[in-house]
Amino acid sequence: MTGSHAAHLGVLSQGRAAVYEEPSGPTGVRVREWPRSEPAAGKVAVAIRAASINHLDLWMAHGAQRVTPPQVIAADGAGVVEASTVDTWSPGDEVVIYPVVCDWECDSCRAGQNVMCPHFGVIGEHSDGTACELFHIDARNIFRKPKGLSWAEAAAFPLTFLTAWRMLTTRARVQPGQKVLVVGAGAGVAVAAIRIAKHLGARVFATSRTEAKRERAIEIGAEAAFDSANFSKAVREATGGGVDVVFEHVGPATIGESMRSVVPGGRIVLCGSTSGPKAEIAMARLFWGQLDLLGSTMGNAGEFEAVLDAMDAGLKPVVDSTYPLSEVQAALERLDAAEQFGKVVLSIS
Numbered sequence: 114m115t116g117s118h119a120a121h122l123g124v125l126s127q128g129r130a131a132v133y134e135e136p137s138g139p140t141g142v143r144v145r146e147w148p149r150s151e152p153a154a155g156k157v158a159v160a161i162r163a164a165s166i167n168h169l170d171l172w173m174a175h176g177a178q179r180v181t182p183p184q185v186i187a188a189d190g191a192g193v194v195e196a197s198t199v200d201t202w203s204p205g206d207e208v209v210i211y212p213v214v215c216d217w218e219c220d221s222c223r224a225g226q227n228v229m230c231p232h233f234g235v236i237g238e239h240s241d242g243t244a245c246e247l248f249h250i251d252a253r254n255i256f257r258k259p260k261g262l263s264w265a266e267a268a269a270f271p272l273t274f275l276t277a278w279r280m281l282t283t284r285a286r287v288q289p290g291q292k293v294l295v296v297g298a299g300a301g302v303a304v305a306a307i308r309i310a311k312h313l314g315a316r317v318f319a320t321s322r323t324e325a326k327r328e329r330a331i332e333i334g335a336e337a338a339f340d341s342a343n344f345s346k347a348v349r350e351a352t353g354g355g356v357d358v359v360f361e362h363v364g365p366a367t368i369g370e371s372m373r374s375v376v377p378g379g380r381i382v383l384c385g386s387t388s389g390p391k392a393e394i395a396m397a398r399l400f401w402g403q404l405d406l407l408g409s410t411m412g413n414a415g416e417f418e419a420v421l422d423a424m425d426a427g428l429k430p431v432v433d434s435t436y437p438l439s440e441v442q443a444a445l446e447r448l449d450a451a452e453q454f455g456k457v458v459l460s461i462s
């Protein structure tokens with residue numbers, strides 16, 4: 114458990130669990146048996162059916178996140194309530210976990226702005242994670258599982274769809290008929306963005322370095338997909354002058370091209386910077402183009418509920434592959450090789 118976050122959330126990962134033990138990459142995450150207990154007041158014990166991993170888990174395994182081991186990995190989980198201390202949940206209820214660490218009590222949380230909470234964090238990074246058999250979590254962090262989803266799908270969507278939903282709706286204000294470009298189309302959050310933008314009635318375009326991922330992007334809703342090298346020219350040609358919104362998570366390697374891909378008044382919304390921590394920005398393009406550069410991370414509980422409603426209305430995550438918990442290292446290796454399209458899921462029970 115790390116810092117003040119854990120004290121607020123009190124998350125406890127129990128039973129067989131994928132534990133980050135040393136910063137050696139995927140081999141540093143091992144399956145261990147952690148003790149079990151009854152949930153404390155206000156908590157619910159969820160028997161996890163499936164969890165999914167994110168790049169965050171990989172960075173943590175490589176020692177890049179300043180997390181002190183041992184810590185159970187993964188932000189995303191879905192399962193069945195095993196024991197509850199609150200009236201709102203009963204044993205047998207099928208649930209998904211809102212992957213945010215927050216105190217639920219500050220002015221921001223009370224105003225529905227969990228993302229502004231001073232104790233804001235990510236499950237699996239700022240607390241123990243969901244890659245375990247039994248997860249004790251604040252009752253306010255669990256929500257009904259969308260009925261149309263398999264367990265793997267239910268575990269696949271929370272972090273990426275929450276993040277992409279806030280970026281495209283609250284932050285970039287995408288309207289039906291607008292054009293959205295999603296860069297780096299293989300990543301989980303980008304796949305979520307393609308699906309969500311399509312669901313919102315936008316025209317969707319994508320970029321990827323690999324032909325196979327460009328084809329997959331088109332299969333799931335993009336009308337065209339471009340090679341990552343110097344993509345702005347192709348985007349402007351295909352869209353008659355540029356897109357309204359660029360969905361960014363790559364950072365320095367693509368931000369220049371992203372800013373050249375939007376129409377005047379366009380928005381570039383970012384949730385990550387996987388190609389490096391600092392980027393050079395063409396300032397004149399920013400102000401002369403009336404552009405908005407929008408940062409965003411994860412999302413509020415209300416936005417998570419909006420994602421659940423959208424799932425009921427037909428929005429679907431994309432599962433790349435499913436590994437048993439015992440093969441968590443192979444699952445992390447798949448992310449490390451950047452071969453995935455969509456989410457890598459751990460089947461737990």
Ligand SMILES: [Zn+2]
Nearest residue numbers: 216219222230
């Ligand atoms: Zn708060």
